[in-house]
Amino acid sequence: MTDRHQLFEEKALGLILEKGFRGMTMRDLAASMDCDVANIYNYIPSKQAFLHDQLFGMSTRFHQGIDEIVKSGLPSSEQIKALIQLYVRLTVEFPKQVALLSNEWRHLEASDRSMFLDERMRYEKKVKTMLSTGMRKGEIRQMNAQVATHLVLSALRWLFMHIDSNPVKNRIRLEREIMSFVLTGLALT
Amino acid sequence: MTDRHQLFEEKALGLILEKGFRGMTMRDLAASMDCDVANIYNYIPSKQAFLHDQLFGMSTRFHQGIDEIVKSGLPSSEQIKALIQLYVRLTVEFPKQVALLSNEWRHLEASDRSMFLDERMRYEKKVKTMLSTGMRKGEIRQMNAQVATHLVLSALRWLFMHIDSNPVKNRIRLEREIMSFVLTGLALT
């Protein structure tokens, strides 16, 4: 059933986060599902395929999200705010999958890995363009766009550390804290 | 010789970064050193011991660094700048080891893992105290100290992505970019 399928996904993602993709064995997974190793292959064709689907699924969601923002034609500063909201939204809805994006792509097989990295590079270019446009229009201050891109994305990448411990109802507050940090830093206003 | 020992360390760290700790096999390592698997154990007692020494070595360096800064008695805003300089310095000197800190601690054996996480927690508390003091004294603006701590550390954690591609002579420029981002964000000054 879809019930059991969802439990499987939840357990598998949890174990990967705890032990890393290679650290999670099919025996671990079977034990956490209280079933036998062979049954796992009722849910997925292979361990690799599971990782592949999770990673590319999230990659697609991030691309769709930023594409909508760019298409909106809003001012750059508003687009950056919308980007932060996108991160918070996806991290609340898919906390474990977002956490996976940082590292586990290393364990994709070679051809998938390069495809994934290519998608990530294209995504970062979209962010960089967003920031560059904001600088050119004088909506945010001048700085190295490449460094700025990485600093913003890095600050967002570790969001999931808070999501699990904080209740979702604090989402708006969290969103505001991050936005003000990215926009005005630690300095007094 | 110490030469060969250093080559070993460099190769091992590179492979771990590329494939993850569990992804790097002793056979990979032997191939990259152009020697046999058995020879590796002239340099290290075990694969685990190597990871242990690298991770706790870096942990100690970060603790020593922040302890010196706190002991200096400088104003909080200056301490934060010194903290950023510490990160840039250590990341330039030990780029691969710093990169290791983010994830590979998951592959320490249980007792070492909890010890490592404890050290990391204590480190983060030192940073949080530094930021809280700055807020109390009115040197930086009020915000959730826990969130601020993670945002600052996250922005710094991914430094190594630039260090490898940028020449070291740009270190000062990089330091300045990061400092201004953490202190004043993307906003116009």
Add this chain to the structure above:
DNA sequence: GTCTATAATTCGATAGAC
């Protein structure tokens, strides 16, 4: 869908000769 049994491979590490 669930199990037992096992195939086929790969892993870290060691013994022992040189």
Add this chain to the structure above:
DNA sequence: GTCTATCGAATTATAGAC
């Protein structure tokens, strides 16, 4: 320090009975 040879354990995945 270097090699050959190999051990014992663990890995993903499958075959086939129920």
